[in-house]
Amino acid sequence: DTGVSQDPRHKITKRGQNVTFRCDPISEHNRLYWYRQTLGQGPEFLTYFQNEAQLEKSRLLSDRFSAERPKGSFSTLEIQRTEQGDSAMYLCASSLPRPPDFQETQYFGPGTRLLVL
Amino acid sequence: LAKTTQPISMDSYEGQEVNITCSHNNIATNDYITWYQQFPSQGPRFIIQGYKTKVTNEVASLFIPADRKSSTLSLPRVSLSDTAVYYCLGNTNAGKSTFGDGTTLTVKP
Numbered sequence: 001d002t003g004v005s006q007d008p009r010h011k012i013t014k015r016g017q018n019v020t021f022r023c024d025p026i027s028e029h030n031r032l033y034w035y036r037q038t039l040g041q042g043p044e045f046l047t048y049f050q051n052e053a054q055l056e057k058s059r060l061l062s063d064r065f066s067a068e069r070p071k072g073s074f075s076t077l078e079i080q081r082t083e084q085g086d087s088a089m090y091l092c093a094s095s096l097p098r099p100p101d102f103q104e105t106q107y108f109g110p111g112t113r114l115l116v117l
Numbered sequence: 118l119a120k121t122t123q124p125i126s127m128d129s130y131e132g133q134e135v136n137i138t139c140s141h142n143n144i145a146t147n148d149y150i151t152w153y154q155q156f157p158s159q160g161p162r163f164i165i166q167g168y169k170t171k172v173t174n175e176v177a178s179l180f181i182p183a184d185r186k187s188s189t190l191s192l193p194r195v196s197l198s199d200t201a202v203y204y205c206l207g208n209t210n211a212g213k214s215t216f217g218d219g220t221t222l223t224v225k226p
Contacts, residue, residue, distance in 0.1 A: 004160075035216075042204055042216030043161065091160050103149045103168075106214060108160030 002026075004109035006092050012115045013082055020078045021112045025094030032075050033106060034067055035091040036060065043091055049075060082116045089113050121205045126221040135192045137220050139205030142186050148207040150181060150188045155202045155219070164203075165190065192222075200224045 005024045013019050025032045030051050035043035046065070047057045051072040061067075064082075069075040079086055090113075093106040122140040129135045141150065149168050153161035165172055167179045167188070178191040192199060202219040 033214075040218070042218050045215065089158075093160070103147075103166075104208070105151065105163055105166055106208075107163060108153075111158070111160050113158070 004092055004094050004107055006090075006109040006112050008112055009110060010113050010115075012117065014117050015084060016081055018078065018080045019082060019114065020076055021090055021092075021114075023075045023077070023092030023094075023109060025074070025092070026096075026107060027073075029094035029096045029107075030072070031095045031097065031104065031106075032069055033093040033095070034075070034077050035093065037089040037091055037111070038087075046077075079114075082114075084116045087114055087116045120215070121207060121217050123203075123205055123217060123220045125218070126223070128223050128225060129195055130225050131196055132194050135195050135199075135222060135224075137190045137192075137203055137205075137222065138187060139190070140187050141205070141207050144185050144207045150179065150185075151206055151208055151214070152177070152179065152188075152190045153204045153206070153216075155204065161204060161216075195222075195224045197224050197226060 007022045033048040034046040037043040045058050046061050047067050049069040052069050064080045067077045089111040091108055091111045093108045095104040095106045097104040149166055151166040152164045154164050155161040165177045165179045167181050169181050172179045180189045200223050202221050204216050204219040206214050208214040
């Protein structure tokens, strides 16, 4: 078990540029989550996948944000036309709901810190 | 999803037991209570999870009373390295978890 990995760990970009982040979940986990965290706040839910299906998206996820999980394994989060307000830590988590009640524990990656200048 | 309320901050000294209480008055029947620890510039790390009564692992204990409207995370004999933000959340099998702002624990020598 190598844990959840995220790449890159840090990204500095200029306003208006597009950025893409990658998340590799724990291998047998079928759920994958994206969160955003700003300084001094708890993580805020953005979206999640069960296998390759995107099941829920937060209202925080504007049209500039898109996430994919094409083969039900790794996922990418793209932000188009970045704004300074997008500066945050972007966290990925994965889980495997277990029977009988399918309660789950989410395991988080180290995050990608984005700074938009 | 259950809205949780925790103290904003707590101070302790090395070697003491620390208890952090979380209120979750509207927790649903199928919600579990989960606690995470987060260090600066890292992702949250799972500590412990429970549904009712008491759960203990190598890191912490979790006490949940019968009405499940609150829970208490107990950290035995804290050290300086336990200085972190601790999040309590109620989560179901329906997916997303809602984090509050957590409790910042500062352990002093």
